[in-house]
Amino acid sequence: MQKQEQVHRILEGDSIKRRGFFEAILVLLFLLTVMAFFLSVCVGVAGSSVQTVVDSLIHYDSSSTMHHVIRELRIPRALGAILVGAALSVAGAIMQVVGDNPLADTGLLGINAGAGFMVSLAMVFFSSVSFLGVMGFSVFGAAIGTVLTYGFSGASKKRITPVRLILAGSAVSAFLTALSQGISLCFGTSKDLSYWQSGSLSGLRWNQVMITAPWILLGLLLGGGISSGLTILSMGDETAVSLGAPVQRLRLIGIITTLLLAGTSVSLAGGISFLGLIVPHIMRKIMGGEYSKVIPASVFCGAIIMLLADVVGRMLNAPYDTPVGALVSVIGLPFFLGLTYKKRGEKKSE
C-alpha cells in the first residue's frame, strides 16, 4: 500500500509543488560548500585571513610562504575533501538503492577495506607505481571487497538482509585490514599505512587531486544520470519492472559507479566510514524520495561534512592532524545506531 502511495506521489504533481523548495535548498547547500571551502583554506597551523587567501588567488606572490602554503597545500586539500565527501555520499546513496539496503555504506560493507588492501599491496610490491596506478589498484580492491562481502553474506541462496550484509562486511573488513596491516608491518610501510587507513587528507597535493578529479566527476555524472532510474528502483523491483525500467542494467551501472567512486576516494583519502550512510539519509529526509534531487544534494552535503570535519581534525590537536575518518565515524555512530533502532520500531508496527 505504502509503496503504491509513494509511486502516486512521485508520478503525479507532488514534486512540482516543491520544485522551488528543492532549488532553494540546493543553492543554500552550494553556498555553504563555498563557505566551508574558504573556512578550510583560511584555517590552519600557519594561520591566515580571508584577505591573504584572496590575495594568493588573485595576486600570487611567489616569495610569500603564506601564499605558497595556501596554493600548494590548503587548496588541494580542501578540493580533495570536497571530492571525497561528494564521492562517498553518492556511492552510499546508490548502494542503498541498488542493494535494497538502507544501512549500506562503503566502509561498513568492506569496500573501503578491499581498496585499502590493494593499495597496501601496491605500495609494497610495486613501489614505483604512479598515482594513477594506485588508483586503479584501489578500484580493483573495492571490487574485491564487494564481491567478498556479498558472496559470503549468502546472496546466492536467500534474500540478503541488511544485518547479514553488515556482519559479512565487518568480517571482510577485519580480514582485509588485518592482512594489509600484516603486509605493511612485514615490509616496513606500516607508519604511512596506518595513518592513511584511518582516513586522512594530510599531504594531499595537486597531482593527486588532478588525477582523481576526472574519475570522481565521471562517477558523479553517472550517478546523476541514473538518478531517475534509481527513484523507480527504490520503489521495489516489481514496481520498477512494471514501469518498464531496465532493472538489471541500472543495477550494473549503479555498482560500477559505486566502485569507481569508492575506489578513487579511498586512494585519495583512505577509508572513511559512515559518511555514505549519513548523508543520503539526511538528504532523503529533506528532499523526499526522488533521487534526481537526493543525489545532487548529497554531493554538496557530503562535501560540507568532509570540509568541516577536516577543519576540526586540523584544529583539535594542532599541530598534529587528527584523522578525519575517525571524526566522521564518531559523528556517524549515533546515526547508525539510531537508524537500526528506528528500523526495528517500524518492523514491530507491521
Place this chain on the structure above:
Amino acid sequence: MNKTSRKVGILVALALILLLSIMIAVNMGYSSVPLKDVIKAFFGIGIPGKIIIIRQLRLPRILVGALCGIGLALSGSVLQSVTGNALADPGILGINAGAGIAVLLFLVFFPEMYAQSMEIIPIFAFIGGLSVLVFLYTFAYRNGKLSVKFFLTGGIGMAAGINAVMLILSTGLENSNFQMVSRWLVGSLWGTDWHHLKLLLLYLIVPVLFLLCYSRKIDMMLMGREVAVGLGVSVEREYRVLLFVSVWLAAACVSVCGGVGFIGLVSPHIAKRLVGIRHCFLLPCAMMTGALICVLGDAVGRMVITSIEIPVGIVVSVLSAPYFLYLLNKKNM
C-alpha cells in the same frame, strides 16, 4: 558412557597438544634454542644467556598468551550461549573496544600512574566493557526478548565508533606512547612479563573456576526458559551474572594483551565440533582451543619474518575472519 570417555580423551589430547605447542613456541624466536636447552632451562641449568631468554622473555609471554586465549574463549562461549547468538564475540560486540577505551582514557589522563598501577587497570577495563554491554542490552532488549540481530549490529557499530574515538585520543599522545597504543589496539603480546602473568592469573582464576562449576546450570538454561524455570533456575538473574562474568574475563585479557578479536568466536565453535554442546566439556575444550590459537598465533607472528614481529591480533584475525564468514554463510539469520 563410551561417549563420555571419548570426550575426556579429546580433552586430554588437547591438553597434551597445548603443552607441546607451548614447548615449540618457546623454542621458536629470533634466537632459536634447541629443545634440549629449553628443557634444561626450565630446571635452571644450562647456559645462563639462554636461561634468561627463556625464563624471563619467552616463557612468561607464551603463558600470558595462553591465559588470554583461555579468557577470551570462555568469554565468547558464555556470550554465545547466553545471548543465543552463534556469532557473538567480545571483539565483534565492541566489549573489547569498550575495555580498551577505558584503559586508554586512564593512560591519557593519568600517564604518571600507569607504571605503578597495573593492578587496577583491569577494573577500568571492566567498567568500560560493562558499559558497552549494558548499552547493547538496552539497545537490543524489547518486548521481553533480546534481539540477536540488533545485539550484533549495535555491537559492530559501537566497535567501529569506539575505535575511531581511540584513534582520535591516541593522536594526542607522544610518539612512543602512540606506538605502544597502536600495537596494543590490534592485540599484541609484546613486552609481557611475569608481572602481567601474575596479574592475569589473579583476575582470571575466580571467574574461570566459577564458570566451570556453573556449567550444569548453563546447560539447563539452554534447554529453554520454561524448562529452566521448571528446574528451579532463575533465568534472568543467571543471565546477568553470566554476562557480567564474561565481560570480566574479556576486560582482564584486553587490559594485558589488547584487543585480540575472533578467538572468542572461533574456539567455542571448534569445541562444539569436538565435544558437543554440554558445557562441562564444552567450556574446558573451548578454553584449551583458545589458548592453542593464541599461543600458535603469537608463534607464527614471531616466525614469519624474523626481524619483525606481527602482532598476534593480526595473525588471529587473518586466520579466523574467514571462519566467521563461513559460519555466517551457513547460519540462517
